[in-house]
Each structure stands twice: as structure tokens, then as C-alpha cells.
Amino acid sequence: MTDPAVLDAVRAFNRFYTNKLGVLAKGYLDTDYTLTEARILYEIGARKRVSATELNRDLGLDPAYLSRLLKKFREAGFIDSEPDPEDKRSQILVVTDKGQAEYETLGERSRQQIANDLNEVDEMDREKLIGSMQAIRTILDPQSAAPSPPVVIRPHRIGDMGWLIEAQAVAYAREYGWNDKFEGLVAEVAGKFIANFNPERERCWIAERDGKRVGSVVLADGGGDTAKLRLLYLDPAARGLGLGRTLVEQCIKFSTLAGYKKLSLWTNDCLTAAIRIYETTGFKLVAEEKHNLFGPECNGQTWVLDLCEAKLSSSN
Numbered sequence: 587m588t589d590p591a592v593l594d595a596v597r598a599f600n601r602f603y604t605n606k607l608g609v610l611a612k613g614y615l616d617t618d619y620t621l622t623e624a625r626i627l628y629e630i631g632a633r634k635r636v637s638a639t640e641l642n643r644d645l646g647l648d649p650a651y652l653s654r655l656l657k658k659f660r661e662a663g664f665i666d667s668e669p670d671p672e673d674k675r676s677q678i679l680v681v682t683d684k685g686q687a688e689y690e691t692l693g694e695r696s697r698q699q700i701a702n703d704l705n706e707v708d709e710m711d712r713e714k715l716i717g718s719m720q721a722i723r724t725i726l727d728p729q730s731a732a733p734s735p736p737v738v739i740r741p742h743r744i745g746d747m748g749w750l751i752e753a754q755a756v757a758y759a760r761e762y763g764w765n766d767k768f769e770g771l772v773a774e775v776a777g778k779f780i781a782n783f784n785p786e787r788e789r790c791w792i793a794e795r796d797g798k799r800v801g802s803v804v805l806a807d808g809g810g811d812t813a814k815l816r817l818l819y820l821d822p823a824a825r826g827l828g829l830g831r832t833l834v835e836q837c838i839k840f841s842t843l844a845g846y847k848k849l850s851l852w853t854n855d856c857l858t859a860a861i862r863i864y865e866t867t868g869f870k871l872v873a874e875e876k877h878n879l880f881g882p883e884c885n886g887q888t889w890v891l892d893l894c895e896a897k898l899s900s901s902n
Contacts, residue, residue: 631689
């Protein structure tokens with residue numbers, strides 16, 4: 587049996603969201619339509635042609651109630667109808683030019699209502715909101731979930747470093763309370779990478795999904811036979827996909843091909859997801875130190891991967 591606290595939490599959210607949508611108001615979106623009437627007009631306008639039977643099935647309405655609403659729309663000049671060749675008891679509903687215009691007006695009012703609600707919401711919270719909405723829909727109706735677009739990993743290009751600096755600075759300030767000194771460090775690393783970039787010894791990989799950057803990692807020349815893994819980052823929306831490990835493995839593979847013997851990195855122990863990746867790909871913790879470079883007290887860690895040992899173990 588479901589925990590009553592869970593049931594009450596869902597009920598509370600439903601009350602909040604119905605109020606937010608204005609479902610209980612006399613006129614939906616400041617029109618003379620109820621929410622149900624607006625939804626029916628939307629479905630007809632979006633589909634252009636739809637059978638009454640199909641509309642009734644998809645919306646789960648009482649047939650007699652739907653019939654009365656369709657009569658109202660027909661009298662208003664929003665729809666025409668013709669016999670349904672596949673069901674003599676039904677009819678095909680066709681939106682008129684007047685009905686299409688009304689459909690577009692309702693759509694624009696709905697978008698404006700949402701825009702007003704999101705005016706004070708920053709970009710990261712908007713992404714979290716959309717992700718949460720998608721999660722609700724997927725959990726309650728798994729068949730409605732659209733397949734996720736594939737992730738593409740590509741070399742860096744102009745503009746990527748600016749994104750990398752902003753994305754990491756904002757994310758770590760939000761999640762860990764780190765200050766602008768961290769942003770300065772990221773900018774310094776990124777700037778040196780661009781200024782001294784040697785394509786034979788260095789790389790930056792950017793992960794994209796659906797045309798949007800969602801991850802990055804930098805491999806820099808650390809001098810001698812050592813490469814440095816820097817600025818591993820995943821957008822919150824891309825976590826849990828195994829993408830972080832893929833980016834680390836790109837660094838390991840390239841470092842080996844470029845002739846490096848060691849791959850080192852510096853991180854902080856609060857970044858537990860990244861540390862699990864380092865551990866499972868063979869890195870060893872070699873040093874730790876307390877610091878407050880970014881505001882809160884942190885425990886910095888240096889990890890090193892012996893590429894010769896890694897190559898030997900992979901061949902066995």
C-alpha cells in the first residue's frame with residue numbers, strides 16, 4: 587500500500603498546479619471557455635481532421651457531453667463535420683479558418699501565461715523544471731517517453747571554452763557554494779589551454795545532445811611524460827548516462843596514443859561521482875590537502891593513473 591504521506595504530497599502538488607493553470611477559474615486564459623472546451627478546440631485545431639470517436643477515446647469524455655460541446659463549436663463556426671467512412675455512428679471533425687484562428691489565439695495566450703510564470707526563473711532552474719516534468723510523465727506513463735537523442739562527443743571549437751567556464755562556475759556555485767575564485771581557476775586553465783594548444787599532445791572534448799552542450803573534459807600537457815585531466819564537467823541533465831566515464835576514457839586513450847606514461851588530475855573529495863569514475867578507471871589517490879580556495883573548506887585530492895600499468899592490465 588502506498589504511504590499516505592506520498593499520496594498527500596501528490597494531492598498537494600495537484601492542488602498547487604491546478605491553481606497555477608487557472609483550472610478553477612470561470613474562464614480559462616481569460617476567455618469564455620472552460621478548460622475542457624479549450625482542450626477540445628486545441629485537439630481539433632492541432633490535428634486539423636479528427637473523428638469524434640477518436641477524440642472521445644483520447645480525452646476520455648462522456649460521449650453526450652462531447653456531443654454538446656461539438657454542437658456549440660459548430661454553431662460558432664469553428665468546425666465542420668462530415669460522415670466518418672469507417673464508423674457510421676461517428677463523424678469527421680474539420681477545423682475551419684475561424685476555428686484555426688481561435689486555436690492559435692488560445693495557444694498564444696497559453697504560451698504567454700507560461701512566459702509570465704518563468705520570467706523570474708533562471709536558465710538552470712528552467713532546465714530542472716522541464717526535466718522534472720519529463721520525469722513525471724515518464725514515470726506515470728512510460729509509453730509516452732520519447733527516446734533520448736544520442737550524445738555526440740566532438741573536439742572543441744570557438745565558443746566552447748566560454749561555455750565551459752560559465753557552466754562550471756554556475757554549477758559549482760549552486761551545488762557547493764564555491765565563489766568566483768573557482769571561476770577564475772577554470773578561466774585560467776581554459777585560457778592557457780587555448781593559448782598553448784598542441785593538437786599532437788592535447789585535446790578538449792565536448793559532449794552534445796540534441797545540439798546542446800552537456801559535458802566537457804580537457805587533456806593538457808603536464809610536462810615530460812605526464813598529461814593532466816582537467817575540467818571534467820557534466821550538465822545535471824546529462825548525469826547518470828555513463829557520459830562522465832566515456833569522457834575520462836577518451837583522455838586515457840588519447841594519453842596512451844600520445845606517448846604519455848602518467849595521467850594526473852586534481853579534484854575535491856565532495857565530487858563523489860567523478861571520484862568513483864577515477865577509481866574504477868584505475869586512478870590512485872596519491873595526495874590530499876585541506877584548502878579554502880573557493881570559500882568553503884574543501885579536501886583537495888591528487889589522483890594519478892600509471893598508463894603503462896593500465897595498458898598492461900587491459901591486454902591481459
